[in-house]
Amino acid sequence: MTDARATPPPAEQRLHPWSWLFVLLQQLRQFVVPLLVLLFAGRRGDAGDFAEWAPLVGVGVLVMVAVLQYFTYRYRIGDDGISIRSGLLQRTQREIPFARIHNVALHQTLLHRIFGVAEVRLEAAGGQKPEAQMRVLGLAQALALERRVRHRGTAAAAGGGAEAASPAGDTLLALSTAEVVRLGLVSNRGMIVFAAAFGLLWQAFPERAAADWLQGFFREAMGYAGTLHLGWIGMAAAATATVGVFLALLRLLSVALALSQYHGFRLSEQRRRLTVERGLFARLRTSVPPRRIQAWFLQETLLHRWLGRRSLRIDTATGGREDDPRKLRELAPIAPPEACDRLIAHLLTEAAWPPPRWTPVPRRCWWRLFAGGVPWNLLLTTALAWNFGPWGLLALLWLPWSAYAAWRQAGRLGYAMDARLVAVRGGWWSRWWRLAEIDKLQALRLRRSPLDRWLGTASLWLDTAGAGAMSPPLCIRFLPQAQARALYAQLGRMLAARRLRW
Template sequence: MSGAPEVAGTGKTGRPDLVDGEWHRLHPATPLLRGGIALIAVLGFALANFRERAVELVFGGPVPDDPFQTAYERGHLGWVGLALVVGLLVGIAGFYASWRMHTFRVGDDVVEVRSGIMFRTHRRARLDRIQGVSIARPLFARIFGAAKLDISVAGQDAKVQLSYLGSADADRLRREVLLLASGVQQSEAEADHAGGAADPAGAAASLSTSIGTAAVPGPPDGIVHQRVRELLAPELDPSAAPPESVVRIPPGRLIGSLVLSGFTVALLVVGAIVVVASVTGRQELLVIILVPGVLAAGGYYFNRFTKSLRYSIAGTSDGVRIGYGLLSTSNDTLPPGRIHAVEVSQPLLWRAAGWWMIRINRAGAAGEGSGQTSTTMLPVGTVDDVRRVLGLLLPGLAGEQTRELVLAGLVARKGGGFSAAPRRSWPYQPLSWRRTGSAVTADAVLLRSGFVWRHLSIVPFARVQSLRLTRRPLHRALRLSELTVHTVAGPVRSNLSALDAEAADESFEAWARAAVRAAAADTAHRWASHPALTDPAPDPEETRHESL
């Protein structure tokens, strides 16, 4: 490996500084975790055969009928052994090389990853463009004390993936990357590394330091103990977030929400059809459809259940952290200002129970593949949970009067501080015209709609990409307009399909101005350098530099 990059230290031994701007390697067990399992299987197969051979050589006994015996009988044993050894060596060399060539570096402004043996890739992402940092621990990796760190930026498949790192290293790297991205001044960050955190940012940062020390036990001799501890540790370290900001979901409610879902209704309908069909003569239909159907449905429920189990949402110093998963765990940190739109919605079946769900739009979904988990902020929760989660997602909504507004947005049938659509808009919204409307807070716009399926969409003005006002022929006839707030793509629907034309014109102008104003004042890309949070006097050079 003459072309191997120079590396400051491995990611495993000791506790090297991972953000010192030098190149680092991943966890040494990475090849194993990433697919070296096949290698182990081949090795195990060979060893098992050799053991039988050895046993037989010592004790005598029936000759087993296996590939080795065949090869032996034909006099090819030497070749087979050679091929096996060469194959293993090439595999090991390949995995070793790919591990050696896979390095990462975290500088002050960028995170970089180099990988590949033949086809080299070099990916570099700006820290102030980070949209989320997630740590995933698949069950297998979790047993080995390893974790996958994803740093996502906006864009399709735009993430810097570090798989795998030591579990504690991953936690530490996340904290430090977020610290660097937050724009806390270098000196403060350094002081924080040293463990002395008595500066303005300290109150929050010292908390995260204490996680690091708590999660990383010192002596290497207690390695089994450490594994067990890591395995049993709660997904969210209790010291990472103030307990009052943590929202959890009781398993009972989770089961209830799954039972009361559209999927169940569809299942019941299909079931009824099958039963009716089989009763009226076609007995075999029952077996053909029902058995696989029940299995598939059971799998779906189990999957959804384990995925959402231990779901917790908490406010940490570096944004909202969502953790979930029972066996394979995952957590996702969204720095402030990375949430482009929030939707609180209530499926019809949940109304009696008073449950809601919260989904968001975000640029660049971090986390394990499916966009669903990474955009669902609250799978199911009460109004109280909704209020707390909204306060975490959009701190501007935590105030007293906005609290009333949000409550009105959720359950009120009309009014409650929201503008209302006129009665003549009933062709568009026969039941919900009273509810359709908008309200504006200091930094966000709230769009309320839906009578049967109740929705409340909230878009922070600082994240509005553009506004659209549409007038179709029927709109024109009824003097109505449709108003749409554009944000990055996601599950949130942010439009009001029919408003009074003049009110819509006014809102259009007012929101356009508010969006520009909010965007100009926004410093979320360097959230901790926000003047109100850390610096009484922000460095103008820094601001200027960042705004360009």
């Protein structure tokens, strides 16, 4: 007989009723160029009435596809995982265990926030695509799904309301508006946006027209400066002021972008998961278990040091593109050095950070850091001398500074290792630290170039899952061969005696 008290299976759920609109907008962004080509080509050509109506037909097809996706997409949240069913003619059913989901990302654009919905991405280790991407769920529904994944099915899914809107958690780091402004001042986001806009304009207009416009603007500016009779000192001062204004505008743009992306930044921890929330107009909420962190990266540029700050980034064993803004990569976009150290020590409870002692790399390796840039400097000097005559030889003045910088960098190269952690440091003008738990190391590589074989040196590369995208890599360079082989053998024995955790 069937037990009447048996728990019925959970019911299937649909996406939010407005999900078809967001799917349509996503598709329109992908097909906007072909639709515009059809629109303008149809007006100029002799294709008849069909060319005039082709863009509307294309939009109608996209609307039908978006609506069909809403009606054919179903998901069910069980005790151990999520079941997703989709498709009309070609039907697909996926079973995603909670234990396989490593990262949950909730993304809200300004339009999402107006409609009270969110896009949800469920990511696993490896792969370039998320395990599931739900466009879109109601915000309370999305937060309930995130909590269920966080608890891995051990607790019932909570309902909506105020509890769903603000799940409890211990705050590890929160950035004030002043800190976000500092982040904008030390970042180069403004230059990246300017370069992207310049490249877009260069592609949008004919190359000859863009070049003629730039040349005409330069001639007019020089002609106007000539009418002022400033002399070479005045011209130099005007050029310096122009560059200063341009750099100040770029910094203001960087600050505006930082406020847009990191306003309200909050890093919290709850039930062994780290969660980051940030964004002014578009809100992003993403979470990952600390055990999925494969490597750590501390950075301190010259501007960071002037402001008494550092940044802390991580590599995680989750799929997706490295440039995906919805991937959790920054635990502390900007924070005081002691706050970054406390955060690492809190999450790596059995490791000693900062290390009590660093083993230096022989400083005589400085010339190898210097030699890498010499050919490029000579090539640039030759090109400048060819175009500007003897004045181009001034580029050679970079060589003494480059040699001094390489000597200072070699003085900071070093590594530290204990029973739990291996760390590498380097840099001078811009300082950095790379570290990883020994249990997260997947492979060791001992590399020797022809120059290494001649000099009796070697470099030890340490590979972890999901790492390698950041620069600089986790690598101990320019060690004497005997020291490198001894370190390689020691780490090899430690890895053989341990189980890989990722």
